[in-house]
Amino acid sequence: MQPIQVLLVEDDPMVRQVNRQFIEQVAGYHLIGTAKNGVEGIQQIKQLKPDLVFMDIFMPEQDGIETLKKIREKGLKVDVIAVTAANDIKTIQKMLQLGVFDYIMKPFSFDRMKHTLQNYRHFKAKIDEKNEMTQSELDTLLHKQKSSPQNSDDHLPKGLNAATLEKIVSFIGTQEASVSAEEVANGVGLARVTARRYLDYLEKQNKVKIDIQYGGVGRPVNQYRLIH
Incomplete structure (x- = not known):
């Protein structure tokens, strides 16, 4: 076909x-x-x-x-x-x-x-x-078309919801370069710690890849990008 x-x-x-x-x-x-x-x-x-x-x-x-x-x-x-x-x-x-x-x-x-x-x-x-x-x-x-998956929270860890998860995936997907948890939090309108929870989940599901950025003063920063 x-x-x-x-x-x-x-x-x-x-x-x-x-x-x-x-x-x-x-x-x-x-x-x-x-x-x-x-x-x-x-x-x-x-x-x-x-x-x-x-x-x-x-x-x-x-x-x-x-x-x-x-x-x-x-x-x-x-x-x-x-x-x-x-x-x-x-x-x-x-x-x-x-x-x-x-x-x-x-x-x-x-x-x-x-x-x-x-x-x-x-x-x-x-x-x-x-x-x-x-x-x-x-x-x-x-x-056959009648049944379709919904944006269900049932498969997600407690405290995460599907709509917010999709917003994060959408945000990362529209960025030209990998982004930090802080950038995701600001872009979607979440607390940084909340954004990190979603990003950790996505990383475990092999939906995003972490790029570690070195340089400057302080600890290395994790940058996230979608895996296609």
Whole structure:
């Protein structure tokens, strides 16, 4: 199966970079472009012809709802996954009615993103290989997507939570160089000792690597960077 071509439509540069890194970590996907709003998104869809669009809802010039309406009105053959902070029922219903493949709320974990991408790849492979389906095959295909991992705290040590953990991972992932615990604490809005607890956990899970920085007066400083 050819790599699935993805277009990312997101106005926030930091979120756009995090989403890019998440997508690129999943096998079978290729990010072919990004857009800062719905107007650019429509232009990119016409030009690049992606298989899948990851799209925010709250965007300047043209929001995600209006963009998805135009995608359907123009008959553009592309699937859409909403990745957004919008959690009100009216918006969720509207996006579902317009046919999004999935709806992911921010902040989300890499596992949640990976689950969606794996589901979509399975879905596309089955759709592309068949001209017809039995009811049983269709039920399996549709209902396989029902269960998805949540940003659960159950697997984390006491005192840590998944949302804060993802913020830290996102922050480190957007930095050009490795960062200290103090920089993480300031960037995410935590006490330094709390940031260290999360960083220690990530290091034990092989999610971050420690670079020891020497020089100057005082003890060496641990610097952290993501392991890809």
